[in-house]
Amino acid sequence: MKTVKLIRGAYKGEEIIQICFDTDSVVENHLIGFRDIQFNSSDNTWFVANTSINLSRIFHHLRKINCYVDYSDLTPKPLDFPVKKTPYTLPPMDDFHYKELKRFRRWLEEKRLSPHTVNTYVEVTGFFMRYCIGKKAKSYTKRLVESFNYEFIVCEGKSISYQNQCINGIKKYFLFKHMDIGLLELVRPKKEKKLPVVLSKEEVRTLLDVTYNLKHKTLLGLVYSGGLRIGEAINLKVDDIDSKRMLIHIKSAKGKKDRYTLLSHSFLEILRLYYKQYKPKDYLFEGQNSPTYSTSSAQWILKRAIARSGIRKEVTLHTLRHSFATHLLENGTDIRYIQELLGHSSPKTTMIYTHVTEHSIKNISNPFDDL
Structure with missing residues (x-):
């Protein structure tokens, strides 16, 4: 019988239940099927919000695979961090x-x-x-x-x-x-100017290598190789792939704009294998009970791949798009072309990638080396 320990924790100011167990693929795959679970790649732990309902749900979920669930740590005790107050309650709509x-x-x-x-x-x-x-x-x-x-x-x-x-x-x-x-005089507050998280080429390769399902690998590979938003990827149709011109036609994207982006020769080989096996008719990625794949399913694919890869960065599907743009810039691609490939209306949006490229930083001499 496998032992799983539930312990109290905190993540981004919220009280959570951490799910601790020795490395076990059976437990891990079973947890992936639990709704609302999250994975913290910085310390490789699974967790859910700390509520009595979640405690009951995760207990019964783990018991389905005959786990011994130790939740003694969750007995009431003084907390060393503030508990979120009761949410503001709004009256019903008339x-x-x-x-x-x-x-x-x-x-x-x-x-x-x-x-x-x-x-x-x-x-x-x-x-x-x-x-x-x-x-x-x-x-x-x-x-x-x-x-x-x-x-x-x-x-x-x-x-x-x-x-x-x-x-x-x-x-x-x-x-x-x-x-x-x-x-x-309604004024919007300024957003924090955070730099995007970017994966190295080696990390992207690792991410794809540990994604064994061909459909899942193809979806992640498409998002990276074309620099697509996930909504663009799951709404892509079979006829939007132009293998003769090696281009992907993105239709009615953000701002109702059409554009073309790159079709990689290496990715095309994966795409052809996928097409032969799954034979999609209209949309490139069909859902089980819907015409298209869902965003939540795509997020689960990435979450599972990140857990297997050992990557400790805070990675989302949009990170693959950021990585595509950054790697193009590091390869010497003109930023105006990158703007067109990403579908950015303003070059200012694309300019953020100049702050995260390796080459621009590596070329700076560190004064410590001159001591």
């Missing part, structure tokens, strides 16, 4: 605002915004409406928006990106209401 929100959704769709953007703006505007209901507000004011921003976003520890989404959504709603948003 019928008037529900109909208003439906009209707002239709107005956004008429503007031909992407479905993802529409869903985001409608969701955050719904939160703002419910907040206003709780405050019994009779009109929308700058102070009301600031109060919502502080109590529902800042105090709840939500990210700057989410805060910007909320402000964008509220601004769109005010435009829908024909309000002068200039008078409200």
Whole structure:
């Protein structure tokens, strides 16, 4: 009987349950099938949020493969880190605002915004409406928006990106209401200027080598070799691969733009093997119960590969796109071509890769060597 120990921990300020066990592929593969589990590559540990529901779920999940689960460490004890306070509770939506929100959704769709953007703006505007209901507000004011921003976003520890989404959504709603948003002076906070995480070529090769499933290897290889966003990869159709010109046609990408990106000769060999085995008809990557593969499934593929590879960086699917751009720049590719391949509207977005290339840093002489 395998022993698994559940211990209390913290990750990014949140209380978690760490799942500790001796290296065992059976346990690892079983954990991958557990919803909401996460993997911390910095210390090679699996974890879930520390809740009584998760404790019960993970206990029964591990018992299915006959594990002895030791959760004695999770008995109540004083914590040496702050516990997150009870989330801000919003009142339910009333019928008037529900109909208003439906009209707002239709107005956004008429503007031909992407479905993802529409869903985001409608969701955050719904939160703002419910907040206003709780405050019994009779009109929308700058102070009301600031109060919502502080109590529902800042105090709840939500990210700057989410805060910007909320402000964008509220601004769109005010435009829908024909309000002068200039008078409200709604300003979005500046994002943190973080450099992207980049894998070396050796790390990318290792990642693909430990991905044994041909479909999974092909998907990860496509994202890296074409510098694609995951949404672009899973929406790619068989006819979008132009093997004669060695190009991939990306249609209706971010900003509703089409573009071409590179088709690698080495990747084409993998792609042909994949096509012969899976025989996709329309979309290149078909889901089991849907026309396309899901983003969550792609994320699981990467998470499993990272766990096997031993890479300790914080890697996401977008890291492969960052790595593609950085390696092109290190190979001497003009940054204007890289901008076109990535589909960036502004060269400023592409310029961030000049800060993470190895060559630009390695050419600098360290003054310590002159001592």
